[in-house]
Every structure is written in structure tokens, then in C-alpha cells.
Amino acid sequence: MAEKLVEVRNLKKYFKTAKGLLHAVDDVSFHINKGETLGLVGESGCGKSTTGRLLIRLLDATEGEVIYDGKDINQLSKKEMRAMRKEMQIVFQDPYASLNPRLTVSDIISEPLIVNKTYSTKAKREARVRELMDTVGLAPRLANAYPHELDGGRRQRIGIARALALKPKFIVQDEPVSALDVSIQAQILNLMADLQEKFELTYLFISHDLSVVKHVSDRIAVMYLGKIVELADYQTMFNDPLHPYSQALLSAIPLPTLDLKKERILLEGDVPSPINPPKGCRFAGRCRHRTDKCLAEEPELKDMGGDHFVACHYAGEFKLGTV
Amino acid sequence: MTKNKAVEHAISEREVKKRSQWGMVFQRLKRNKMAMAGLVILILLILMAAFAPVITPFSYYYQQLGSRLQGPCSTHWFGTDHLGRDIFTRIVYGARVSLQVGLISIGIATLIGGLLGAIAGYYGGHFDTGVMRFMDILLAVPGILLAISIVAALGPGITNVMIAVGIGATPVEARVIRASVMQVRDQEFVEAAKAVGTSDLRIIFKHILPNAMAQIIVQATLGVAGAILAAAGLSFIGLGIQPPSPEWGAMLSEGRQHLRDHWHVTTFPGIAIMTTIFALNLLGDGLRDALDPKLKN
Numbered sequence: 093m094a095e096k097l098v099e100v101r102n103l104k105k106y107f108k109t110a111k112g113l114l115h116a117v118d119d120v121s122f123h124i125n126k127g128e129t130l131g132l133v134g135e136s137g138c139g140k141s142t143t144g145r146l147l148i149r150l151l152d153a154t155e156g157e158v159i160y161d162g163k164d165i166n167q168l169s170k171k172e173m174r175a176m177r178k179e180m181q182i183v184f185q186d187p188y189a190s191l192n193p194r195l196t197v198s199d200i201i202s203e204p205l206i207v208n209k210t211y212s213t214k215a216k217r218e219a220r221v222r223e224l225m226d227t228v229g230l231a232p233r234l235a236n237a238y239p240h241e242l243d244g245g246r247r248q249r250i251g252i253a254r255a256l257a258l259k260p261k262f263i264v265q266d267e268p269v270s271a272l273d274v275s276i277q278a279q280i281l282n283l284m285a286d287l288q289e290k291f292e293l294t295y296l297f298i299s300h301d302l303s304v305v306k307h308v309s310d311r312i313a314v315m316y317l318g319k320i321v322e323l324a325d326y327q328t329m330f331n332d333p334l335h336p337y338s339q340a341l342l343s344a345i346p347l348p349t350l351d352l353k354k355e356r357i358l359l360e361g362d363v364p365s366p367i368n369p370p371k372g373c374r375f376a377g378r379c380r381h382r383t384d385k386c387l388a389e390e391p392e393l394k395d396m397g398g399d400h401f402v403a404c405h406y407a408g409e410f411k412l413g414t415v
Numbered sequence: 416m417t418k419n420k421a422v423e424h425a426i427s428e429r430e431v432k433k434r435s436q437w438g439m440v441f442q443r444l445k446r447n448k449m450a451m452a453g454l455v456i457l458i459l460l461i462l463m464a465a466f467a468p469v470i471t472p473f474s475y476y477y478q479q480l481g482s483r484l485q486g487p488c489s490t491h492w493f494g495t496d497h498l499g500r501d502i503f504t505r506i507v508y509g510a511r512v513s514l515q516v517g518l519i520s521i522g523i524a525t526l527i528g529g530l531l532g533a534i535a536g537y538y539g540g541h542f543d544t545g546v547m548r549f550m551d552i553l554l555a556v557p558g559i560l561l562a563i564s565i566v567a568a569l570g571p572g573i574t575n576v577m578i579a580v581g582i583g584a585t586p587v588e589a590r591v592i593r594a595s596v597m598q599v600r601d602q603e604f605v606e607a608a609k610a611v612g613t614s615d616l617r618i619i620f621k622h623i624l625p626n627a628m629a630q631i632i633v634q635a636t637l638g639v640a641g642a643i644l645a646a647a648g649l650s651f652i653g654l655g656i657q658p659p660s661p662e663w664g665a666m667l668s669e670g671r672q673h674l675r676d677h678w679h680v681t682t683f684p685g686i687a688i689m690t691t692i693f694a695l696n697l698l699g700d701g702l703r704d705a706l707d708p709k710l711k712n
Contacts, residue, residue, distance in 0.1 A: 145606075148610060150606055150609060150610055174612045177610065177611060177612040178612070181610060181611070182606075182607070182610050184603045184606070184607060185603075186603060189602050189603040189604065190603035190604050190606075190607050191604055191607075192604040192608075192622050192625075192626070193604075193626065193707075193708065193709055194622075194625040194626055194708060203608065203611060203613065204611035204612070207611060207612055207613045207614065207617060208611070208612055238708045238709070240708070240709045251607070254607065254611065257611070258611065
């Protein structure tokens with residue numbers, strides 16, 4: 093069995109708001125194997141990005157453990173955490189907001205090297221910056237450009253170079269391509285796949301775009317309102333989704349086939365508020381198969397065999413079919 | 416082949432040569448005519464203050480009671496005041512006091528207010544609440560009253576006036592800087608800096624403050640004007656600059672009673688204050704734009 097790099101156990105993150113406790117991430121457990129890409133999908137506001145930030149402790153968890161390479165990062169001291177940061181990095185969604193507009197490209201990429209005192213001399217550091225720019229496909233002449241002078245794809249390459257600077261093993265990709273043009277998306281995704289192979293990286297790939305996630309992930313986790321509702325390898329997820337929510341999501345992917353009539357599940361209503369969420373199954377309010385049991389009892393994440401986990405009382409009873 | 420490579424390398428080295436940050440700011444500032452006009456006026460004022468004895472033959476306290484309240488003429492360019500002192504001379508010498516008070520007191524306010532505001536805005540929580548409520552208390556007391564109490568406690572004199580005016584202006588600076596820090600704090604590039612292990616101090620100084628600079632500079636240049644006037648107010652009630660030291664605001668206040676019959680007594684100190692503030696505002700606007708690499712054309 094593959095080696096686990098990151099293991100999450102009963103992770104919770106609650107935010108205090110004026111209206112009550114916001115359950116952004118509510119008792120989530122999963123693991124990521126070394127060298128794989130775990131896709132994390134869900135609607136906006138379901139807690140995907142919060143989960144990503146908890147995994148590298150950009151946010152402090154309310155409860156639960158994030159075990160990286162055998163160590164619970166939530167227990168680390170400030171100093172230990174600083175050393176740990178070299179191992180885990182993040183690429184952000186918006187390449188416009190994630191780069192300091194006052195700094196040049198080389199300033200941005202050298203920041204991690206400066207604050208961690210990775211290189212003893214400026215010349216060595218600059219050589220490393222040039223190397224990184226080359227790795228992500230940025231021309232050396234752009235070293236002194238400012239981010240606003242570059243297009244979205246190049247900006248995202250800067251973000252990737254910054255994340256790679258400290259030679260991390262684990263990178264959280266927080267919707268890295270959703271702000272980019274489709275033509276550029278493919279370039280960036282390919283670049284990240286190449287980098288993963290070259291540097292043996294492990295990714296958590298967060299996205300709301302199922303076709304992108306399908307393209308890059310080894311396994312996929314579907315989140316709904318702070319909970320993981322289904323977790324499986326990508327083939328199983330796309331061919332045999334068992335949770336009604338995953339089925340609805342997958343039925344919404346347009347297929348480039350003319351005569352195939354697919355069943356389309358249209359979800360009614362809206363995502364309930366994560367502030368003081370309903371009892372029972374979180375999805376019950378919008379589920380077409382809902383029963384009284386769903387409203388009263390919260391389903392556990394059940395093992396359906398073959399590393400396929402589903403949080404539904406009736407998992408396996410309803411299939412997504414073609415009409 | 417090798418030669419080609421060497422040439423290529425040389426070219427890329429040259430292109431990649433670091434553009435100095437401040438050099439570029441000045442380059443951009445130079446292109447802004449209004450800002451340069453402001454800078455030139457300000458430099459002239461400073462030179463005027465520095466070389467006052469060379470510029471004017473009179474002394475600022477010499478009274479010619481025989482020629483009181485004379486209008487502008489060839490000897491007394493701006494006329495004389497109610498004690499027969501040459502107004503031009505007093506304005507030239509007054510530049511020393513007014514510029515000093517204006518710039519240094521706002522310097523104090525921006526430094527203290529900026530530091531408190533930046534820390535409060537960045538960390539939030541109890542420290543923020545504590546600092547900002549204290550600033551609210553200071554704001555609740557009218558600025559002039561606050562300055563009066565501070566000067567009354569410390570004693571009159573130019574240094575104490577600067578301290579008093581500086582403290583009086585601190586809460587406003589702190590508020591403005593806190594607000595702009597809070598705006599920048601939640602941006603993703605700050606999170607990115609945290610993710611690579613940047614210390615809080617470096618985040619504040621390298622990432623947040625440069626991006627909050629625009630508001631800070633505008634607020635500071637506006638503050639200088641207020642500080643000059645506040646110092647004038649203190650002088651007027653006898654707690655500020657002691658006579659016979661010339662101070663533009665004090666001259667304005669003294670001339671008030673002659674406003675109806677002798678326009679020149681108040682007009683010229685007023686013009687001096689206005690020119691200074693105008694120049695500072697022009698320069699402040701220009702600096703704000705020059706410091707923003709996004710506005711580069």
C-alpha cells in the first residue's frame with residue numbers, strides 16, 4: 093500500500109460570527125499518499141479552501157489532527173512550524189491578488205529564500221531564482237517586471253515558482269487555474285504535472301471544476317457544507333458515484349457526444365447556511381432520495397470497498413444512469 | 416557557438432540588471448510636472464528659511480514704531496505690522512519655525528500613529544481594541560484643548576509645541592493607517608508571505624506598509640497644514656512660539672484686529688501658509704502616484 097504523506101483526522105474549523113458558529117470544516121478525515129494528487133471538489137463556500145489552508149496551517153484548526161510525515165503540525169511550536177513550512181506550500185487561486193504589486197518578479201520568488209536564509213550569498217540566491225524561473229517557463233528578462241505587467245498565466249507561473257523555491261514535498265493547489273483563460277489553464281496544468289513528476293510532489297488539488305479535477309487527480313474527494321460526502325479514485329468517482337450529491341454534480345458535466353442522452357439531476361434550492369447547520373445529513377434538504385432517517389441521523393463515511401468511501405445511509409441503492 | 420552564448424548571456428545580464436527602486440520612483444516623479452513644481456516651491460521655502468539673514472536686511476524683532484502698519488512699499492516689500500516690524504523679514508524667518516513645526520510634529524504623529532495603527536490593524540483583537548479606544552479618547556478631546564493641556568504641562572517653547580501638536584495629530588494618523596493596513600492585511604499575497612515563513616515584522620514593513628503608502632502620504636501632507644495652523648493657534652493664546660519669534664500662524668492671529676484697515680498684515684502670512692500647503696499637497700499627490708508601480712506609463 094502507498095505511503096501516506098498527509099493524514100487528516102477529525103479536522104474541524106469553526107469561525108465565530110455575529111450570527112453564530114460557522115462550521116466551515118466539520119469533522120473531516122482523509123489522507124493523501126506520497127506522490128499522488130488528491131482532488132477536492134465542491135461548491136463555493138463548502139470549505140474546500142479552508143481545508144487546504146488548515147493542511148498547511150495557514151489557519152489554526154479548532155479541533156483535530158493534521159499529521160504530516162508522522163508529525164501533527166497543529167502541535168508544533170512557532171519555530172518548528174517555520175521549519176515545517178519549507179515542506180508544504182500553496183498556490184493560490186487568484187494570481188492577481190496573491191502577488192505583492194510593489195515587488196518585482198525576482199523579489200517575489202526570492203522572498204522564501206531570503207526569509208529562510210537558504211543561501212549564504214546574494215549571487216547564489218539569484219542563481220536559484222533564475223533556475224526557478226527557468227523551471228516554470230518564465231523568460232529571464234522578466235526578472236525585474238512587476239506582476240501587473242504580465243498576463244494571468246505568467247503571474248500564476250510566478251506563484252508556482254515561489255511555491256517551489258523551498259523545495260517542498262507537498263503543495264496545496266487552491267483553484268490554481270480557475271482564474272485563467274481556458275487556453276492557459278491547460279498550459280499551467282501540464283506544467284504542474286511535469287513538476288510533480290520531476291520533483292516527486294504531492295498535491296492537494298482544490299477546484300470546483302470537475303473536468304479539471306478529473307484531468308489531474310488520482311483520487312477525488314467531494315465536499316458538501318464542511319463535510320466530505322464521497323471519496324474514491326477518479327475512475328470509480330466518475331463511473332460509479334454513490335452519493336446523490338456526487339451524482340448530481342457529475343450529471344452536470346456536459347459531454348461532447350450528440351446522441352447520448354444523460355440523466356440530468358437538477359438540484360433544487362440552495363446550499364443551507366454553514367452557520368448552525370441542520371441536524372442529520374447536510375445534503376438531506378436538497379436530496380431527491382431523502383427519508384426521515386436522513387433528517388434525523390447524520391450518515392458516517394462508510395467504506396464501500398476498494399478505497400471508496402461514501403457518507404450516505406442509502407449508498408449503493410441509487411445509481412446514476414442514462415435515460 | 417560559445418561566443419554566441421556568451422553574447423546572449425551578456426545581453427540577458429544587462430536586461431536583468433536591477434532597476435533601483437528609489438531611482439525609479441524619482442524617474443516617475445520627474446515626469447509629473449505638478450509634483451515637481453511642488454518640490455521646487457518646497458526647496459525654495461527651505462532655502463529661504465536657511466538663508467534668511469542673507470535675504471533680508473532687517474531683523475525680525477526690530478520695531479520702528481514711527482512706521483507702524485505701513486502698506487507695501489519699496490523698503491518694506493510686504494509692509495509693516497502694528498509694531499513697525501518688517502513683514503517680509505518676519506515671513507522669511509517665520510519659515511524656519513513653521514516648516515519645522517509642521518514637518519516634525521507630523522513626523523512624530525505619523526511615526527507613533529503609524530506604528531500603533533499598523534500593529535493594531537495587523538493583529539486585531541484585544542491590542543487593537545485597547546489602542547483604538549485610547550485613540551478614541553484622544554479624539555474625543557478637541558485637538559486644541561489636548562495641545563493646550565500638553566503645552567501647559569510641559570511649558571511653552573517650540574519643542575513642546577511640536578510634541579503637543581504631534582500627539583494631537585496621532586489619533587487621526589493611527590486611524591487612517593489602521594484602516595489601510597486592515598485593507599491590505601487580508602489580501603492573498605500576505606497569506607502567501609505567511610506560507611513561506613515570513614515573520615510578522617517583515618510582513619508589516621515589506622508587504623503591508625508599502626501597499627498602504629498612498630493613504631499614509633496623503634494623510635501626512637494634509638496633516639502638515641493642520642499642524643501649522645494648530646501651532647499658530649497655540650501661539651495666539653500665548654502657549655506656543657513665544658514673541659518676538661516670528662511664526663506665520665501667530666502673525667495671522669495678531670493681524671486679525673487690523674483686518675479691516677490694513678489688509679497686508681494678514682494677507683502675506685496667509686499666502687505663505689497657503690503656498691507651503693499647496694506645495695506639500697502637490698508633492699504628496701505626485702509621490703503617491705510615483706510610489707505605485709501600477710500607474711507607471
